[in-house]
Amino acid sequence: MSSRILPALALLVSIGIFxxxxxxxxxxxxxxxxxxxxxxxxxxxxxxxxxTQQNELATARSAIDPADLTRLSSFLPDSVDNVRLVLDLNALAARSGLSLSNINVTANTASAESANVSASSVGSADLSLxxxxxxxxxKTFLGGVEKSERLLDVKDISVKGSDTGVYTYQVQLRLYWLR
Structure with missing residues (x-):
């Protein structure tokens, strides 16, 4: 009998330990x-x-011509860079025969269009002059703005007439940059 109890007891002890x-x-x-x-x-x-994706993107970026990257960064810069833009517009106006004044840059936050733009990685600001x-x-100035490397939209132009053939213009532009 003890030969049967000992294995059963060992089984119970092993189950308990488990x-x-x-x-x-x-x-x-x-x-x-x-x-x-x-x-x-x-x-x-x-x-x-x-x-792996970073290496693929670095390879793809290195395959792009540096001149094209320079043109792209001037087309859509990574900051507003108001000073350079104003200097470029003044130089363009001087070549065109216009005299610029009252240049103001304001952040674009009021329109529904800006809500769509701000959801993306592109920011915009309005420039009035x-x-x-x-x-x-x-016409020469606006043609230069159209052909400039900087992305600009002409939003509004108002003209004050004159008998001398020299007019006063109020121009509103929208400029874009990467956020």
Whole structure:
């Protein structure tokens, strides 16, 4: 009889040891360690994908001609750069025969169009200026604005008449930059 009780007792003791010692350790710290390892593996895979994508983008950027990158950065700069824009507009106006004054740059926040623009990575601002000159000079100036490397939209032009052929213009432009 003792030959049957001893194996049954050993089985009960082993089941007790399993449920009191092995199972809590296996489902506690070991399971947490496995979950942390799985999370770290996912983060490592994401970092690997990011590094691969970064290398692909760097390769694609290096394939772009530096002159084209320079033109792109002047077309859509990464800051407003009001001073350079005003200097460029003054030089263009001088070549066209216009005299500029009252140049004001204001942030564009009022229109629904700006809400769509601000949701993207492109910012905009409005620029208003006064100009004095002939109609031919204004046409030359606007042609230069149209052909300039800087992205500008002419929003509004108002003209005050004159008997001498020299007019006063109020021009509103919208300029864009990367945020």
């Amino acid at each position: 449920f009191t010692y092995v199972d809590p350790i296996w489902s506690g710290p070991i399971a947490a360690s496995k979950a942390a390892i799985a999370s770290d593996d996912q983060a490592l895979a994401a970092a690997s994908r990011y590094a 006064s100009a004095i000159g002939t109609y031919a000079a204004l």
